[in-house]
Amino acid sequence: xxxxxxxxxxxxxxxxxxxxxxxxxxxxxxxxxxxxxxxxxxxxxxxxxxxxxxxxxxxxxxxxxxxxxxxxxxxxxxxxxxxxxxxxxxxxxxxxxxxxxxxxxxxxxxxxxxxxxxxxxxxxxxxxxxxxxxxxxxxxxxxxxxxxxxxxxxxxxxxxxxxxxxxxxxxxxxxxxxxxxxxxxxxxxxxxxxxxxxxxxxxxxxxxxxxxxxxxxxxxxxxxxxxxxxxxxxxxxxxxxxxxxxxxxxxxxxxxxxxxxxxxxxxxxxxxxxxxxxxxxxxxxxxxxxxxxxxxxxxxxxxxxxxxxxxxxxxxxxxxxxxxxxxxxxxxxxxxxxxxxxxxxxxxxxxxxxxxxxxxxxxxxxxxxxxxxxxx
Numbered sequence: 001x002x003x004x005x006x007x008x009x010x011x012x013x014x015x016x017x018x019x020x021x022x023x024x025x026x027x028x029x030x031x032x033x034x035x036x037x038x039x040x041x042x043x044x045x046x047x048x049x050x051x052x053x054x055x056x057x058x059x060x061x062x063x064x065x066x067x068x069x070x071x072x073x074x075x076x077x078x079x080x081x082x083x084x085x086x087x088x089x090x091x092x093x094x095x096x097x098x099x100x101x102x103x104x105x106x107x108x109x110x111x112x113x114x115x116x117x118x119x120x121x122x123x124x125x126x127x128x129x130x131x132x133x134x135x136x137x138x139x140x141x142x143x144x145x146x147x148x149x150x151x152x153x154x155x156x157x158x159x160x161x162x163x164x165x166x167x168x169x170x171x172x173x174x175x176x177x178x179x180x181x182x183x184x185x186x187x188x189x190x191x192x193x194x195x196x197x198x199x200x201x202x203x204x205x206x207x208x209x210x211x212x213x214x215x216x217x218x219x220x221x222x223x224x225x226x227x228x229x230x231x232x233x234x235x236x237x238x239x240x241x242x243x244x245x246x247x248x249x250x251x252x253x254x255x256x257x258x259x260x261x262x263x264x265x266x267x268x269x270x271x272x273x274x275x276x277x278x279x280x281x282x283x284x285x286x287x288x289x290x291x292x293x294x295x296x297x298x299x300x301x302x303x304x305x306x307x308x309x310x311x312x313x314x315x316x317x318x319x320x321x322x323x324x325x326x327x328x329x330x331x332x333x334x335x336x337x338x339x340x341x342x343x344x345x346x347x348x349x350x351x352x353x354x355x356x357x358x359x360x361x362x363x364x365x366x367x368x369x370x371x372x373x374x375x376x
Contacts, residue, residue: 001020001211001348001349001350002017002018002019002020002177002178002209002211002216002348002349002350003016003017003018003346003347003348003349004016004017004018004218004249004346004347004349005017005018005344005345005346005347006251006291006293006333006344006345006347007043007045007048007333007344007345008041008042008043008333008334008336008342008343008344008345009030009032009033009042009043009045009293009333010032010042010294010295010334011072011255011293011294011295011309011310011311012028012030012032012072012073012075012255012293013027013028013030013067013072013073013222013251013293014026014027014028014029014030014045015027015028015220015251015293016049016052017178017207019171019176019177019178020177020211021175021176021177022056023062023171023176024053024056024058024061024062025061025062025063025064025065026049026061026063026064026065027065027067027220028065028066028067028073028074029045029064029066029073029074029075029076029077029080029081030045030071030072030073030074030075030076031044031045031046031075031076031077031079031080032045032072032075033045041334041340041341041342042334042342043342043343043344045076046076046080048344049080049095050095053095059095059096060095060096060097060098061095061096061097061098062098062099062170063097063098063099063100063101063135063170064081064097064099064100064101065100065101065102065203066100066101066102066106066120066203067103067202067203067204067220067222067223068103068105068106068198068201068202068203068222068223069105069106069109069112069114069117069120069121069198070198070223071114071116071117072255073222073223074116074117074120075116076116077116077120078115078116078119078120080094080095081094081095081096081097082094082095082096082097083119083123084123084126084127084130084133085122085123085125085126085127086122089119089123097133098133099133099134099135099170100123100124100127100133100134100135101134101135101137101168101203102124102134102135102136102137102203103136103137103138103185103201103202103203104136104137104138104139104140104142104143104161104185105140105142105185105198105201106120106121106124107121107124107125107128107136107143107146108140108142108143108145108146109121109198124136128152128157128160129150129152131156131157131160134160135160135161135162135168135170136157136160136161136162137161137162137163137164137168137182137185137203138161138162138163138164138185138186139154139158139161139163143161162182163182164182164183164184164185164186164235165182165235165239165241166181166182167179167180167181167182168180168181168182168205173208173210177209177210177211178207178208178209178210179207179208180205180206180207181205181206181207181208181244182204182205183204183205183206183232183236183244183245184201184202184203184204184224184228184231184232185200185201185202185203185204186231198223200224200225200227200228202222202223202224203220203222204219204220204221204222204224204228204232205219205220206218206219206220206244206245206247207219207220209349211349211350211351212350212351214350214351214352214353216248216249216349216353216354217246217247217248217249217285218247218248218249218250218251219245219247219249219250219251220251221250221251221252221253221260222253222254223253223254223255223260224253224254224260225253225254225259225260226259226260226261226262226263226272226273226276229253229260229275229276229279230273230274230275230276232245232279233245233275233276233278233279234275242283245279245283246283246284246285247283247284247285247288248285248287248288248289248353248354249288249289249290249291249347249354250280250284250288250289250290250291251291251293252290252291252292252293252319254310255292255293255294255295255310255311256292256294256297256310256311256312256315256316256319256332257310257311257312257315258270258310258312258314258315260276260315261273261276261315261318262276265312265314265315266314267314268314268317269314269317269318269321270312270314270315270317270318271318272318280319280322281322281325281326284322284326284328285326285353286326286327286328287326287327287328287329287353287354288323288326288328288329288354289323289328289329289331289347289354289356290319290322290323290328290329290330290331291331291332291333291345292311292316292319292330292331292332292333293333294310294311294332294333294334295311295332295334296311296332296334296335296339297311297313297316297332297335298311298312298313299313300313311332316330316332329356331345331356333345336359337359343359344359345359346359
């Protein structure tokens, strides 16, 4: 059985994938909890991850992916991980990364205004220079120019680069019962865009798990906007690759922001653009699980509901409607199993596809779930 664990971190991302073969993959890292605030309900992410690694007699992840360089996807990473480029980040208690997955923009972006971002970029650049321990997604002209500036022949690094429309070679269905298909970023987009476009250039993957010949499909959508999702849908359909957008589990983009669905928030429910609506309603499978890595969904009329930042109630109402039509579930990380006692959200993936694992909220309260049949 494979497992996916999503951690309650507020509006921030971290997902651990535990493969049946024993390998461990981490998507993003955000140590957001304030240790000085006893009322902070977000989990202690470093402790959660360390405890799991110790239980499995490990001090490393096989892969750590950073979808893009926004703080809610890497906060605290420079204090937690063992970094190859500088001895000051190599303490014995630091967690090692066998292979680092990044979008090309993480190497080429200029004028970073965050110290942690600069340190992670230095690590990515170091690994790419050395030609080991890294996979770069997409190869825009910017990357070629960066290589020329640093006396690197890009052709010597092609085995470390995966373009959109290909499968990352670190894993395979034959050996690991999982494969990662690259949906984004697109090279042309990263040449057109600027520093402000990290969400559009973030790493988007379609994951296929297999157990007993049963496949479970997952969308990891980072912080994609509706424009990028529309482009992904259009390209995928033009290539007759519709199966690469089927999903049993979706890590919804950008903490339940309406801008990942359509251009207007709406008064009660966000209206999806056609491609996004097709992605969720036509490609979602029976009993699908949609996950919002976010704060609790605001109540209508509350101060939180008036906040421009996600999560947006209107977007949540759209996703709830999709989940209901699929006979599935819409789950919010900071509400699971209850808003007063959020716990890591564990999805078990086996011969019956995806099942949300029972989670104990308190000694007296259990939150359970099961796959429901599709309505209609």
